[in-house]
Amino acid sequence: MPDLLTPKQLAEYLQLSQRTIYRLLDRDQIPAFKVGGQWRFRKSAVDYWLDLRMHQLESAHLHEMQAGVDEPALSLGAVLREENALIAVPAGAVSDVVQALVSRVTFPERVDADLVVQRVVEREALCSTASPEGVALLHTARWEPRVLAAHDLLAVGRLSEPIDFGALDGGRTDMLFLILARNERDQLVLLAKVARLCREPVFVDGLREASAAAEVVALVEATERRVFGSRSA
Template structure:
């Protein structure tokens, strides 16, 4: 699975503002709901419920909020670079400024995990987070994600 299969160019956001983890998840839920045609409250509730099971703050300023949602037909992702980092209860205690949100159909076991793995591979590429932080436009961010 390629990043372009998960995150469309219109799903790359820059300079996102949020004062808290909850506000960030709510804002991204609204935007990904608009892209996927789902109810924004249903998206937020599912992602927040998953987040309450354990933080998806990966570390090094990156988070992967995600959920499986009834009524969704295919995996849908979004990337956001924050204007200012927010506390995300990350494993390393560092605030988050790069966020990959992923929603998947309720019964998409393998596809959901494959998509998460594809997103996490970006982080394993040396220097990728620095490149994402230094990118000057959403076009440049999208190119980095798909390199």
């Protein structure tokens, strides 16, 4: 895909309608410039913007982003293994928390765990992924090489106590998602889905109250079906 995109190309890339793209333009919510009176977008700039703003997008936009991809492999339930569904993480500094979570994850393939920690911490340093719901969506930057070659991964961590994770509203964070994908497209969809589910108060409360990993897996699958429909089952 070229780095310079038209509104139509950007809509296809982001799995959004052109109407949504123009709505974002009207609100000055997406980086763009005009060439000969026509809107153009640099893919690299949009990737940077999206990585920083994903968890702040409207619920409708998050829903729309994943709707264009109809693949069972992109179901959250398909990439959340029970051994990664309720990981106890001790409270601490952001870098220590990331290290602790990654060290407890069961990966589906050989990875450089130190590199995963480094990339996630570097991404958090750009702008915290912590949301007002008390959840951080940990991932590597979209423009960095993938740390997984053949699989997508979702892991859920629960902190021993809420900490300051850098949320824009100043709130504290006690739940963590680690989202790693084999390619940019999968990462976009998985991030959009997790961010959308975390807008559901019952979902986040359920994560906090779960007493077993199987409960978390069931909660993710049930909420995914309810929010996105049977296509995500």
